[in-house]
Amino acid sequence: MTRTGLSGYLLQAAGTFALAITMAAGVQAAEVKKLAIMVPEQGTDYGWNQQGVDAAKAVAEKYGLEFMPAEGLGYGDVRPTLRELADDGASLIIAHASGYNTAAPEIAAEKNVPVAIVDNPKGLKPGLITDYTLSGHEGAYLAGRLAAKMSKTGSVGIVVSGEPPSWNSQSAAFAQGVKAEKADTKIVYAVIGPAAYSDAAGGRRVTEQVIAAGADVVFGQGDGSSFGMIEAVETASAKNVWFIDVIGDKSSIDKGHLLSSVLWNMVPVYSAMVEDLKADKFGTRNYKISLADNSVALLKTKHIPDDVWASLQDLRQQIIDGKIQVPEVTDAQAVRAMMTTVSAAAQ
Secondary structure, eight states: OOHHHHHHHHHHHHHHHHHHHHHHHHHSOOOOOEEEEEOSSOTTSSSHHHHHHHHHHHHHHHHTOEEEEEOOOTTSOOHHHHHHHHHTTOSEEEEOSGGGTTHHHHHHHHHTOOEEESSOTTOOBTTTEEEOOOOOHHHHHHHHHHHHHHOSSSEEEEEESBOOHHHHHHHHHHHHHHHHHOTTOEEEEEEOOTBOTTOHHHHHHHHHHHHHTTOSEEEEEOGGGHHHHHHHHHHTGGGOOEEEEEESOOGGGOOSOEEEEEEEOOHHHHHHHHHHHHTTOTTSSBOOOOTTTTSEEEOOOTTSOHHHHHHHHHHHHHHHTTSSOOOOOOOHHHHHTTOSEEOGGGO
16 A cells, blocks of 8 residues: 555544544433423322422432423413423423323424423334323223222222323223122223313212212222312212222322322333433333333222232232233223223213
């Protein structure tokens, strides 16, 4: 090789090396400074809204990020709020409602800001859009086993504020758990409305109908409407009706009827989102919760007998070990087909 050739080769190699360094730097994380979350109701509902806000705040503190909560936004047009958060420098916007999964991707593209949405698992876009359609169905299966064990009438109820994938998968798993425990148990299923998440009055009315149909354990999935469900259970106290909640822990306001709750811990999910942003992997996968890492858990209350709780813990381990399979059923019609009765309110 001539000196000129050698010089050219070295220059080319140096350029290639410099390009590689530049590319490697580009693959490294975008800098994450601010974490925003948008919720339709106030983060004080002991459920979906509060768990989301509390988890996002914990993750912001964990990573030293500025926390930007936007609460009580309702279910209307949230594009102005999305734009405002983006203009204020949000590194990630968590759009914590299924009703936001159209507007959030639009503003993500418009403002080039990463967003996380729910109930659209196929909506991923690398670097820009991720989905965290969560399901506590493994915990709901345990709740179904618990309900069948505790029922005295042989009838249990499911009341839901809508039929999004998360609620559907938990309703199905609850029904599977009930039937696995006592196959002849009747399951009364009722839907408050297509998107009645904050309808407390509707929650009470429909739950009263379910109790009147004979259910003495009610599995309620509702967000704000769950407060109406609890009121119905409390006013039926002479019938010793139990309530099983979802997502959060309402023990502090329990008047003696909160049997349990299928708890969701979103801290691992939001932490994974931040880590994926840093590693330039955001928008390349969906996020899940499970019994195995305790991001899903069944709440232990004083109302659950020790022997019943011990049996539930054994079942929990069997699910983790794969000895019990809990399929994730998200289709509303498939869920309804698993029930003994679908009430008039669900039509």
